[in-house]
Amino acid sequence: MTEAPPIQRHYFVDEAGDPVxxxxxxxxxxxxxxxxxxxxxxxxxxxxxxxxxAALEALRAQLLADPYFHGVPSMQPERRKTAWAFHAKDDLPEVRREVFRVLMTHEVRFFAVVRDKARVLDYVRQRNxxxxxxxxQPNELYDSMVSRLFKDRLHLTPEVNVCFAERGKSDRSAALASALETARQRFNAKWQRSTQSVIRARESSPARDVPLQAADYFLWALQRHYERQESRYLDLVWPKVGLIQxxxxTDVAPYGAYYTKKKPLTKVSG
Known part of the structure; x- marks a missing residue:
């Protein structure tokens, strides 16, 4: 008996660096x-x-109960760091290794868009x-990347749930939903299709929506590759990578470079 296709997709979105x-x-x-x-x-x-x-929460409880981490500042609840939510930048190396170990046992797939801020600055100056x-406006870059990131991701199931990590205090759910709709329209125009998926966009925090913590870890690995030329974390999670744009x-193609499982991201250009 063949397994029925999924009715909905669950996407968790986070950022690394900033669009300022x-x-x-x-x-x-x-x-x-x-x-x-x-x-x-x-x-x-x-x-x-x-x-x-559940797996990440169980891991956090296990680590917090481990005497090895007794007295570690980031593991204290009042610090609102690892004791509240895994965050690769704040977590100890020993904690990171355990989180990566758990992530690699789950059927997840990671996609990302990368922008060189110097090139974006050139574009802004030319437009000025x-x-x-x-x-x-920083949100301009963010929203354009949302549309690019989701162009080929919104037609796969009848329902699509997108959870964005909160950015500041303002509620941008409407703007994010608009960026997703732009992505759908671009897909329809490209393939001459009319997709009817129900798209739900919302904002949340990593403590409330735990899979956002997993998204943070994948982004941290990608950021280390680009910002510090340290690729071992990205190499570790690469089997879970779908596409990096x-x-x-643009050395080879004007639309940029696409990295996949068959074409790994092995060096940093520039």
């Missing part, structure tokens, strides 16, 4: 110390969010020369 290009005085930040060179948006396709969340009224790596 200018400081409060209007000075360009890319290339300056402390400013990330890249901005990345990643989505984790999680067929069974309940199972993944052509339109003096134009003012760059490096939009600004």
């Amino acid at each position: 290009l200018f400081d409060a005085r209007g000075n360009a930040m890319p290339g300056q110390e402390g400013c990330s060179k890249h901005f990345m948006l990643g989505v984790l396709d999680v067929p069974d969010p309940v199972s993944l969340a 020369r052509n339109d003096v009224a134009y003012r760059y 490096a939009v600004d790596e």
Whole structure:
């Protein structure tokens, strides 16, 4: 008996780096110390969010009960770090290794879009020369990457649930839903189709929606590759990678570089 196709998809979206290009005085930040060179948006396709969340919560309870971590600051509840939610940047190396071990046992698939902020800055300056009224907004880059990230992901099931990691205090659910609709329209235009999937977009925190913690770990591995030329974490999770779109790596093709399981991301351009 063949297994019935899934009715819905569950996607969990997070970012690495930030889309900020200018400081409060209007000075360009890319290339300056402390400013990330890249901005990345990643989505984790999680067929069974309940199972993944349960596994990560069980791991956290196990680690918090381990005497080895007694007194570690990040493991104290009042610090609101590992004791609350796994976050690769804050977690100890020993904790990271255990989280990666759990992630590799689950049927998840990771997709990401990578932008070179220096190239984005060039585009913004060129647009300013052509339109003096134009003012760059960080959400503009974020939303455009949402549309790019989901262009081929919204027609696969009748229902699509997209959970975005919260960004600041403002509720951007409507803007994110609009970016997803743009992605659907681009897919329809490209393939001359009319997809009817029901799309639900919402924002949440990693503590409330645990699979966001898993998305953070995949993004952290990708960020280490690009920002520090340290690839061992990305190599570890590569079997779970579906597609990495490096939009600004245009040496070979004007649309950028696409990295897949058959074409691994092995070096950093530039």
